[in-house]
Amino acid sequence: MSLFLAAVGFGLVTAAVLAIAAVGFTLQFGVTDVLNLAYGAVMIAGAFLAYVLNQAGLSVWAALPVVIVACSAGSVLLNSRIYTPFKQRGASPITLVIVSLGVTLIIEFGVQALAGGTSVSYNLAQGPTLRAGGLILTAVQIAIIGVSLVVMAGVHVMLRYSKLGKAMRATAANPALARNCGIRTGRVITTTWAITGAMCGLAGVVFGIDAGSFSPTSTDVFLVLILAAVFLGGPGQAYGAMLGAAVIGIATEVSAAFIAADYKYVVAFVVLLLMLGIRPSGLLGARA
Amino acid sequence: MNTPTPRLTPRFTPRLTRPAAALGAAVLAVAMSACGITSSSSSGGSGGSAGGSGGGSAASGSALTVADVAPFSGVDGSLGPIYLATCYGATSAINAAGGVLGHKLACKSVDTRGEPADAVPAVNQMFASTSNLALVIGCTSDEAASVVPIINGRKMVSFCMTGQSEFAHVHYPYFYRLVPPDLEEAYAMVAIAQHLHAKRVALAFGNDIGSQTFVAPALSALKKAGITVATNQTLDLKATTFRTEASAIVQSHPDAILTEALGSADPTLLAEIKQLNNGKVIPIIGTSAAISPAFFKSAAAALGASTFAANFHADNLVTESSGPAYAAFSKALLSQQGKVPGSTGNFTTYLSAPGGVHLYDGINLAALAMIMSKSTTPATYAPDIIKIGNGVSGAQLCYSFAACASALKAGHAIRYEGPGGPTNFDSYHGSPGIFQIDTYSPSGQVNVVGNLSAAQLRALAG
Numbered sequence: 001m002s003l004f005l006a007a008v009g010f011g012l013v014t015a016a017v018l019a020i021a022a023v024g025f026t027l028q029f030g031v032t033d034v035l036n037l038a039y040g041a042v043m044i045a046g047a048f049l050a051y052v053l054n055q056a057g058l059s060v061w062a063a064l065p066v067v068i069v070a071c072s073a074g075s076v077l078l079n080s081r082i083y084t085p086f087k088q089r090g091a092s093p094i095t096l097v098i099v100s101l102g103v104t105l106i107i108e109f110g111v112q113a114l115a116g117g118t119s120v121s122y123n124l125a126q127g128p129t130l131r132a133g134g135l136i137l138t139a140v141q142i143a144i145i146g147v148s149l150v151v152m153a154g155v156h157v158m159l160r161y162s163k164l165g166k167a168m169r170a171t172a173a174n175p176a177l178a179r180n181c182g183i184r185t186g187r188v189i190t191t192t193w194a195i196t197g198a199m200c201g202l203a204g205v206v207f208g209i210d211a212g213s214f215s216p217t218s219t220d221v222f223l224v225l226i227l228a229a230v231f232l233g234g235p236g237q238a239y240g241a242m243l244g245a246a247v248i249g250i251a252t253e254v255s256a257a258f259i260a261a262d263y264k265y266v267v268a269f270v271v272l273l274l275m276l277g278i279r280p281s282g283l284l285g286a287r288a
Numbered sequence: 289m290n291t292p293t294p295r296l297t298p299r300f301t302p303r304l305t306r307p308a309a310a311l312g313a314a315v316l317a318v319a320m321s322a323c324g325i326t327s328s329s330s331s332g333g334s335g336g337s338a339g340g341s342g343g344g345s346a347a348s349g350s351a352l353t354v355a356d357v358a359p360f361s362g363v364d365g366s367l368g369p370i371y372l373a374t375c376y377g378a379t380s381a382i383n384a385a386g387g388v389l390g391h392k393l394a395c396k397s398v399d400t401r402g403e404p405a406d407a408v409p410a411v412n413q414m415f416a417s418t419s420n421l422a423l424v425i426g427c428t429s430d431e432a433a434s435v436v437p438i439i440n441g442r443k444m445v446s447f448c449m450t451g452q453s454e455f456a457h458v459h460y461p462y463f464y465r466l467v468p469p470d471l472e473e474a475y476a477m478v479a480i481a482q483h484l485h486a487k488r489v490a491l492a493f494g495n496d497i498g499s500q501t502f503v504a505p506a507l508s509a510l511k512k513a514g515i516t517v518a519t520n521q522t523l524d525l526k527a528t529t530f531r532t533e534a535s536a537i538v539q540s541h542p543d544a545i546l547t548e549a550l551g552s553a554d555p556t557l558l559a560e561i562k563q564l565n566n567g568k569v570i571p572i573i574g575t576s577a578a579i580s581p582a583f584f585k586s587a588a589a590a591l592g593a594s595t596f597a598a599n600f601h602a603d604n605l606v607t608e609s610s611g612p613a614y615a616a617f618s619k620a621l622l623s624q625q626g627k628v629p630g631s632t633g634n635f636t637t638y639l640s641a642p643g644g645v646h647l648y649d650g651i652n653l654a655a656l657a658m659i660m661s662k663s664t665t666p667a668t669y670a671p672d673i674i675k676i677g678n679g680v681s682g683a684q685l686c687y688s689f690a691a692c693a694s695a696l697k698a699g700h701a702i703r704y705e706g707p708g709g710p711t712n713f714d715s716y717h718g719s720p721g722i723f724q725i726d727t728y729s730p731s732g733q734v735n736v737v738g739n740l741s742a743a744q745l746r747a748l749a750g
Contacts, residue, residue, distance in 0.1 A: 003535060010531035116632050117365040118582040119552030121589040126563055136535070138563055211528040213555035213590045217361065221526040256532035262495040262522040264532075 005134025007257040008250060013141045015249025016148035017203065017210050021222070022229035022241040023155055024199030028075075030172045030236030031192040034083050035093065037100040039200055040223030041107035042078070044216055046071045046204030048111050051120050060122045060209060067201040075197025076190060078103065112216040119215040122208060144206050151199065155238055158195075168192055172236060221265070225252075228272045234282025243283055247271065350420050351394045352664055354379060354651060357411060357435060358426030358449075359402035360630060363496065363525040363551030366582030367643065369630035371426045371449070372397055374644040376628050377621035378651035378689075385690035388658045393422070393651075397629070400431045402496065407431035411438050422664050423447070423654045425647045429470065429498035436463055445666040445673070447650030449643045452501060456716050462670055464653075466646035466708055467605065468720030471505035473575055475748040476603035476723040477546050478509040479740045480573045483725065484601070486543035490570075491520040492533065492557060494549035499525075502575065506546060509748040518542040523549045523557060534560035537570070544571040550583065555590035562591060569595055574602040576642040581633025584732045593730040600728055601737075605721040607645040608707045609736065616688035617648055617707040634732035646721075649706035652689045653677050656704055659696050677711035677719065679703030 025039050046067045053063035086099055127139025137145075159165035170178040171188045179185050207222065208214050229248045233240020248268045255267035275283065356375050360368035375395035383392045398414045400407035407430075415421070415438075424439050424446040432450035439446045440460040448455075448463060451470030455463065481489050491506060493499040503520070510517055518540035521533045534557055537545065545561070547554055554574075562569050569591060577583070579602055587596045608614040618639055625635045638644045657672035658664050676692075679685075683703040686692040695702045705711070711719045723745070725738035 003532075003539060006535045007532045010529070010535070013531070014529065112361065117361050117369075117630060118632055119555060119586045121555065121559070121586070129563060129566065136564060207528065211552070211556055212559040213552040213586055214528070215365075215552050218528060218552060222528055253532045257536065260522055261530070261533045261536075262524040264527070265524060 002134040003257045004254065006136050007253040009135035009137055011250030011253035012246075013137065013144060013210060013249075014253060015246045016145045017206050018222075018225055018229050018249050019148050019242050019245035020151050020199055020206060021203035021226050022233075022245045023152065023238050024196040024203060025226050026230045026233070026236055026241040027155070027168070027199075027238055028192060028196035029230070030238075031168050032079065032083075032189050033093070034079070034087075035097050035100065036078075036083070037097060037223065038078065038103035038107060040219035040226065041104040041111075042071055042074060042197065042200045043204035043207060043222075044214070044219045045074070045107055045111055046201035047208035047214055047218075048115055048120075048216070049201075050205045050208060051115075051122060054122050054124070060124050060205065064202065064205050067205050068198045069201075071201025071204065072194045072198040075193045075200060078197075079190070079193045108216050108220075115216060117215065119213045119218075121213045124209060140209060144210060147202070147206060151202065152242055159238060164188070164191065225265070225268070228268060231282055232272050232275055234284045237282065237284045240282055240284035247283075349390055352388065352391045352420050352422035353394055353396050353418050354423045354425060355396045355398050355414055355418060355421060356426045357398045357400060357407070357414065357424050357431070357439075357446075358428055359430060360397055360399040362401040362403065363494070363553065364402035364428065364430055364498065364577075366550065366580050366632075367402075367428055367449070367577070368397060368399065368426065369582070369628065369632070370580050370638060370641045370643045371647050373624060373628045373631050373635075373638045374621065374641075374648045375425060375651065376624040377617070377644075378648045378655075380623060381616065381620035382651070382655050382689050385693055388655050389662065389664060391420075391664060393655070398426075400435070402428070402430035402498075404431055404434035404497075407435050408438065411435045415442055415444075420664075422658070422666070423651065425449075425650060426643075429501055430496060433497070436460055439463075443667045445654055445670050447647055447654070449647065450498075456718055459716055462666060464650065464673060464713070464717040464719075466649055466711065466719050466721070467642065469718075470501040471749075472720065472745055473603055473723070474502040474505035475509045475745045476740050477502070477573050477575065478506060478513055478515065478748050479723075479744045480601050480603060480725055481510070481515055481544050481546065482513055482744075483738060484544055484571055484573070486515060486571070488516045488518040488540070488542045489573075490518045490537045490540055490542035490545045492523055492537065492545055492547040492549060492554075493521075494523050494525045494551075494553055496525055496550075498577075499548040499550070502546075502548060512748050523553050525549060525551055525553045527553070528556070529560065530557040531560050531564070533557065534564050537561055538564045542570060544573055546573045548575040548577060550577060552586065554578075554583070555586040558587060558596075559590040562595070569599040572600045574600065576602060576604045578602045579604050579637070579726055579734055580641050581631070581635065581637040581732060584637060584728055585633040588730075588732070593732075597728045597730045602726050603723045603740065604640065604726045604734075604736075605642045605646065606709060606724045606739065607640065607642070608709060609640075611687070612691075613687035613705060613707045616690070617645070621648070637732055637734055640726065640734035645706075646708045649704075649708045649711070652692070652706055653704055653711070655689060656692050656696065656702070659693055660702075674713045674717070676702060676704050677713050 050063040050067045167183045167188045171185045175185045229244035233244035252264040252268045256264040356371045358368035379393035427448035429450040440462045445462045448465045453469045653673050656676050657669040660672040661669040683701040692702050692704050713719045723740040724736050727735050
């Protein structure tokens, strides 16, 4: 029982990291219509930027704003310099997916060329370990959950109450109609890349903190988990991504406690496939 | 009043009518990416790159290529640079001594990513694109089963770092190894557990071929040693955290952990165990693969160098740390400090890395066999490797390429004995060594703290 509760607690931490990444990914996909598989590579580039700053003497938390700004700017550039020119030439969505794969390899191997192929760790004290019932979490893990909750609340407020959020939703639903209604969709899309890029950078750093040790290719499998959370919740659905992240995060850790640990991702994907079999549009996706 | 849930309905969705289709496309694309690319690069370090396909005799004066077929990326990506460092060291010493039959030697890296699916095309590409290929080194347990038949089929000599037992039963004429079967290394780990007076041990091995090969013999040896298996965790090397596995290990209260999970897996697991165990580290027993600068760097970063050094033991093949063979080896290897692509951490750790030592011997044996047979063609020089390694009646003992080459040119029969100690090839071209117990100092220096006798290992054999 204590292992089960501990696994649930660990699952919440995994879900917290996954939620930040998945919500950013699904917002990006929903508004910009680009299935950007380079998202994981930008995450790991952000994690390594934080590592460099950390090695230079800055605390990881202090490095966080720098990474957020860098990844935000990088994502905007990624869109304006790579994806948009392809779109303007009439590239199909699947072509853009392949382009994003190419970008992934360029970023990952670029990071590997600069940082080496070995894994690295932040200089970061985990703080005291807090135990409640069977839950065992460090202060840093609780901080990660807290950061995730703040981000989720921020996304909720933005989408529901801000003009930008409404414009993003309108652009996602029907860009032509949104333009005719006076929404500057180009600017909305650029802003979306900036916001989701910032979330990507944040996700990269908390991923690095949570993993403890990471390498340039560490987000390869994590990207699959992000996709799983996004599609489990329903593509383009911010709240669905949050829910999907919670399900995937907890399912992986709890299954590791009771089934052979190396099958934990298999269990998560069985859950995903079952869910998509029942609701092809995802948990919160619109019914076809 | 209920407000509607904000939705972002992507325009992309209607085109792919079902999210499952989009997911399928995305996962397929990610899988393509995960399969990745294999790469090879020539390292001109010691004479430039060569040309021509392997197996034939090299044109006079052209460079001969030694290919390091090993993981340079992926979870076992630290192994390739170890072997490359030794290749640079060995070939630089050979070239300084005049080379082989008028040829200089050069090294080339061939990245297998530690995956058979990537290794096979990488090796095929190597044969298609490499001129004057004279020798293959590396081939770890990750890829050996899939690439050795190909390399052997091309009649190319290989010195492999695989302990897989199948190579003690199937005869490959061009395959050589200077490392023991993995099951003996598993026995060595259990012998270290006995040495540490452990009564309960946890097993935490990666889910790759190279790591899983230790599990069954370790379980059998633990039973024979009367040591309880507290828990047996298989780690998905691509996972990013192992908290639940770490929690299961801590809750099973082991006296020691037997582990091999390379890449970021072991450092992450060990840090999480420390965190869940109130800051206390459970003694760790690793394999010889953990004796590498990259592993030390990662583990030390995750646990703290002093903490890791104080709690870590590993088995390692006995290698010399003094004497003429070691002197030549250390001089050759250390001369390449700062020149080897991908090398990281404390370069002196390479002096104790099992791959480094034994592949240095392998390159020297092959080069000397070329001189003895007066041919760079593998099919011609291969049989002389055993004559030089095992020695023939009246053979003169020598300890470096330069000394051995001089003796050969003077018409003497030789027996080469390098820093890996005496060689005794069996009919399957395996030459198992004996084991020692290694630890690290907080600076990453490797220390030998004990030896494991053959009798100790026999007592644990199934």
